[in-house]
Structures are given as C-alpha cells and as structure tokens.
Amino acid sequence: MRDHAITKLGNNHIVSKLLVEDHDWIKEIIDLRNEDEHPHTDKPFVRGFALRVLADGDWSIDPPRFFNEAPVLNRLKVYSDNLLTFSEKTIAHSLENFFPPIVEVVDIPESKRNPKNPVRYTLGLKSQHHNFK
Numbered sequence: 001m002r003d004h005a006i007t008k009l010g011n012n013h014i015v016s017k018l019l020v021e022d023h024d025w026i027k028e029i030i031d032l033r034n035e036d037e038h039p040h041t042d043k044p045f046v047r048g049f050a051l052r053v054l055a056d057g058d059w060s061i062d063p064p065r066f067f068n069e070a071p072v073l074n075r076l077k078v079y080s081d082n083l084l085t086f087s088e089k090t091i092a093h094s095l096e097n098f099f100p101p102i103v104e105v106v107d108i109p110e111s112k113r114n115p116k117n118p119v120r121y122t123l124g125l126k127s128q129h130h131n132f133k
Contacts (some may be wrong), residue, residue, distance in 0.1 A: 014093040018086060025082055028070070035067055043067040092121050102126055 002019035009016050019026075036045050050062040064072040092105045106124040113119060 009097075015090055018089055018093075022082065022086055025078065026086075028068075028075075029079060031068065032066060041067050046072060088120065099123070 002016070002023065005013070005016045005019050011017075035041060039045070045067050046064055047067075048064050052060050052062075054060050066072060066075065096103070096105050102125055103123055104126045106122050108120055108122055110118075
C-alpha cells in the first residue's frame with residue numbers, strides 16, 4: 001500500500017509520507033493480528049500480570065504483555081490515538097485528489113481550534129499562506 005501510494009501520489013504527498021512515517025506501529029498491529037490468527041511463536045498471545053517476590057521481600061508486578069513482550073496497556077493507548085489520527089489524516093488528504101488543483105486541505109493548529117467545535121481541517125487555496133486567528 002505504501003509503495004502504491006508513493007508511485008501514484010509521489011514521495012512528497014502527505015499520504016505517502018504518513019504511510020512511511022507510520023510504518024512501524026502499523027506493522028506491529030499486522031504482526032499481532034497474524035500471530036493471533038496464525039500462531040507461530042508457541043507463546044500465549046497475551047500473558048497476564050506476573051507477580052514475584054524480590055530478594056528484599058518487596059513485590060514486583062509485571063503488567064500484561066503481548067507475545068512479543070509489548071505492554072498491552074501502552075500499545076492499546078498508542079494504537080487508539082494513532083489509528084484515529086492516521087485515518088483522519090489519510091482520508092482528509094486523499095480527498096485532495098478530487099478537488100480542483102488550486103484547492104488543498106489545511107490542518108488548523110490545535111491552539112487555533114474552537115473548543116466547542118474543534119474542527120481539525122478546512123479547505124484553502126494552495127497559493128495562500130494560511131493564517132488562523
């Protein structure tokens with residue numbers, strides 16, 4: 001998909017850049033799905049909490065981890081945010097291919113968004129410098 005986007009849209013198109021920049025976490029999700037559907041590591045897909053007593057008598061708690069040792073809670077937080085942001089950016093900027101050549105999708109800086117209606121994107125003219133107030 002990444003290679004197709006680069007061929008079709010070019011290296012400098014935002015969708016191509018997103019696919020290149022986000023490759024690692026997307027691949028990790030694909031690896032998790034593949035291990036779940038077609039196990040090949042002989043490890044449990046997810047292992048639960050592990051408790052152990054340390055030499056000084058204190059306890060150590062290891063949180064749940066995926067088969068690849070990635071911490072479950074951390075990855076779910078990262079994937080949740082990344083998937084939403086990635087999908088939003090990819091869809092918005094892919095639509096540019098259907099606009100007149102002078103029109104582009106403009107990302108409104110977070111600090112300039114209306115908290116009551118935090119719209120992330122607007123349309124603008126490519127030749128203009130966009131100044132959000």
